Amino acid sequence: xIAILVKVKLKPGKSEEFIPYIxxxxxxxxxxxxxxxxxxxxxxxxxPDSFVFYEVYTDDSALDYHxxxxxYLKFEKEAKHLIENLTISTYNPYLSCPN
Numbered sequence: 001x002i003a004i005l006v007k008v009k010l011k012p013g014k015s016e017e018f019i020p021y022i023x024x025x026x027x028x029x030x031x032x033x034x035x036x037x038x039x040x041x042x043x044x045x046x047x048p049d050s051f052v053f054y055e056v057y058t059d060d061s062a063l064d065y066h067x068x069x070x071x072y073l074k075f076e077k078e079a080k081h082l083i084e085n086l087t088i089s090t091y092n093p094y095l096s097c098p099n
Contacts (some may be wrong), residue, residue, distance in 0.1 A: 001037070002063055003056045003093040009085040010049040017042075021079040022051070028071035029055075035062025056093060 026039040038056035042064055057063040066072055 001056060001057060001091050002060060003038075003054065003091040005089045005091065006051075006053040007057070007085075007087045007089075008051040008053070008083055010051070011084045012049060012050065014082040015043065015048045015051075018047075018079055020076050020080045021082075022053070025071050025075035026053070027067070028067060030077050032071070033062065033066055033069065035059065036066060 003043040026041050029036040029039045030087065036055065037058065038054060040054040042052045042054065044050035044052075055066075078084050
């Protein structure tokens with residue numbers, strides 16, 4: 001398993017425009033990618049232009065597959081102009097709580 005934490009800072013006031021793009025990407029990742037096990041979109045309560053995405057994939061190849069999917073490429077193309085800063089960190093998940 002591999003987990004990524006994506007931190008996104010949007011340009012001021014762009015959260016309402018951004019949300020449909022990221023929710024579509026998260027939904028389609030879970031729906032169409034067997035290797036995508038978790039895709040959570042978190043919005044900061046104090047700063048609505050700040051987001052964190054927590055994603056878990058079965059392995060590196062599943063993450064590579066994700067980055068080639070039409071819904072991801074569409075998100076990347078259409079939401080790019082709304083993003084001020086984006087960082088990605090990769091983690092090894094050791095413990096998950098059951099649903």
